[in-house]
Amino acid sequence: MPYTPELKELIKKVEKTRPARVEKKRKGEEFPPMSLEERKAILKYHPDFKEDGRSEILVGPDKGYRIAKEMVSLIHAKSRLDPEAVDLTRVDYETDILVIGGGGAGASAALLARENGAKALIATKLRLGDANTMMAEGGIQAATKADKDSPYFHYLDAMGGGHFKNDPELVETLVVEAPKVMAWLEKQGAMFSKYDDGRLKAMHGGGTSRKRMHYAGDITGAEIMRTLRDEVKNHPDDIQVLEFSPAVELILNAHGACAGAVLYNLETEEYFLVKAKAVVMATGGSGRLHIQDFMTTNHYGATGDGLIMGYRAGVPLRFLHTVQYHPTGAVFPEQAEGLLITEKVRGAGANVLNIDGEQFVYEREPRDVEASAFIRECLERGKGVPTPTGKFGVWLDSPMIDVLKGEGTVRKEFPGKWILFHRYGIDITKEPMLVYPTLHYQNGGLQINQRTETVVPGLFVAGEASGGIHGENRLMGNSLLDVVVFGRIAGCRAAEYTKSAFKDGALSLDHVRAYHQALDNAGVPVDGRVAPMLLPDYSNPEVRKKQLTTKYHGTLR
Amino acid sequence: MSKTASKPKKAVAKAKDAEASLVPIFVMGKRYEVPASLTIQKALEYAGYQLVRGCGCRGGICGACGTVYRFPGSYRIEVGLACQTVVQPEMYIAQLPFFPGNKAVYDIETLPAVGGTIAALYPEVFKCVGCGTCTRSCPMDIDVMGYISKAIQGDLTAVAQSSFDCVMCGLCAARCPAEEVQYNIGILARRLYARHLAPKAKHLAEAVKNVEGKKFDKALQELKKKDLEALKKIYKSLEIEPDMADESWTPTDKSFLGE
Known part of the structure; x- marks a missing residue:
């Protein structure tokens, strides 16, 4: 999927501000990094700080600890x-x-x-x-x-x-x-x-x-x-x-x-x-x-x-x-959604830009700070770039790396990303990438x-x-x-x-028996759930509905 | 049905669009209709498959999902990674979840870093008939036949460099009439090159010597003892190497360096 005409139009704004940004970078003038106080303040946009995203562990050595609901459910x-x-x-x-x-x-x-x-x-x-x-x-x-x-x-x-x-x-x-x-x-x-x-x-x-x-x-x-x-x-x-x-x-x-x-x-x-x-x-x-x-x-x-x-x-x-959300996950094209765009792209000098092609955060803040700034820009300030699937992203200006460090740098330093986007008809040496935070690290x-x-x-x-x-x-x-x-x-x-x-x-396996007992004693509604999960379920619910056999018959379910 | 009817108008329209863009694909010969925007991997899941084999990083780097496909009316077998390739109407798809490729067992430390080593461990390399099927079968666009001919010539450096992007999916080996296992030749050459032929990082030896000599232990013990405010103060005052600085940059304050 190459960029849509709408997105191509928005890329022009990135191109317009690029020469001045490159000039600043050359002079060593960076977008001002946040102070420790500013970092702390922006973290309220981070998903970790969403209280309704968590629940309390009711059993085991960390009884009372509040962590992501999805983990507690396991x-x-x-x-x-x-x-x-x-x-x-x-x-x-x-x-x-x-x-x-x-x-x-x-x-x-x-x-x-x-x-x-x-x-x-x-x-x-x-x-x-x-x-x-x-x-x-x-x-x-x-x-x-x-x-x-x-x-x-x-x-x-x-x-x-x-x-x-x-x-x-x-x-x-x-x-x-x-x-x-x-x-x-x-x-x-x-x-x-x-x-x-x-x-x-x-x-x-x-x-x-x-x-x-x-x-x-x-x-x-x-x-x-x-x-x-x-x-x-x-x-x-x-x-x-x-x-x-x-x-x-x-x-x-x-x-x-x-x-x-x-x-x-x-x-x-x-x-x-x-x-x-x-x-x-x-x-x-x-x-x-x-x-x-x-x-x-x-x-x-x-x-x-x-x-x-x-x-x-x-x-x-x-x-x-x-939980770590990597600031730069691909949000376009749809087939590449969630895919990691290495931080090295920012390390190599690429700016991060909003829908107006303007910088809003220094590109090398720690990951949680950087991700929070992206979320704020998209969700609160309304300066995110809309994608065809109804999501938002910000621009990661990869072409400026070639301008700064010489033609061919992007292809040489990011061969994997180049070929990936190339397959979808996007040339990251000429066009920026559209990114949004993605779940990355425990x-x-x-x-x-x-x-x-x-x-x-x-x-x-x-x-x-x-x-x-x-x-x-x-x-x-x-x-x-x-x-x-x-x-x-x-x-x-x-x-x-x-x-x-x-x-x-x-x-x-007495510890398993004891754990089961503790779940029962704490009145935890287990609802038939078992863990570890082993593999995520990406199956089609319409197909699931038709899978009527629940027990083994011979070797087939 | 009633659920769909109660959705906002826009969502209904969108769902209709999606239905309109269903395309037929054939998974191991069986026909399914799937949304046209999906990758082969997501299309398999949409069709009802729970993937166990043939699915790994879902991001084009682990090589678990090598896939072959063909279109009706064409004799040509095409290839791709299932997680990276968007479905096309009428594709006949089969995944290659495992390939029993031959791998030599060796000691990288004592293995001679000479061209003849490849031939000694993988004598079948000479059976290459130069048909180019491997190159055409590579989802990473690597000139596989090119590096195999370099392997025959014994040019380890060239094999190492030109096979670097290999994800070891096995598609080349699966299709090779000479039964080469190209990806294992590639990694052998890369390891030999990096271990024995590439220039050594001399600064690394010095850094190792420093930590083995416990050179920073005292400074680190003191840092560990500092209270939060003191630690923050030091952190904030750190001299940052400029982005555009070249390799020769050194900080003005030389304390706590390894020298």
């Missing part, structure tokens, strides 16, 4: 399993470390577990590598240039971005491990963008004081993920991979330690047991819950499964009251310490499923970093645990 659901129906003496797989999730954190954990002498089994819902890691475009932060940067500055930026609420120990680990992670990835053969002398190219992201966001074209996450996936597949003797086999429940043992999980074969619909000495939960985020009906940039499988399993096992939640998650340990012995959590590293708002480039940093730590610590602290004992 927390207030029963297991997919009847604990009585599971024969815990019949173990189907036995391994040292069970890694739940096959994204960046899971793959890193399995590789490090192996390096530390443990066998690993990765159980993943879809294919190995089908994860939000694959979709992260912009880059990975690390203070690698000693002449202008250090973990000290990276720490401050991450804390500022998270409104100083982040867990300081976790942030310290993140920034100190960052250069090591970059070196590890380089050693794995991840193809980062470099200058001829080998210096890693780096850009700004929203809220960075130094250019420390390293990248591989505009497919940084894909490059990291496919490299790690390839490496996992190079160790078939030590790392077993079970695809299309999501975990649905953790198994504890007689000592209260985590000792495996029940997996579900999405194709044969059978459940099977994995017994492990330790478990790494790396299930990622939850964008597919479509909180407040927002569109999402997330992977098909991002349904927050790990939160549910971990919470039932007794792990507290942190920072789940905040800022919070299961509580961990800097060794990725949880309150449950033998249960480690890494990546987006964990909470605390990013406080109330994550900076760009810190999630690719987070998954590899804490994935590696989890693999390492879990391997250590299997050798030192692990004690064998009878397997148990």
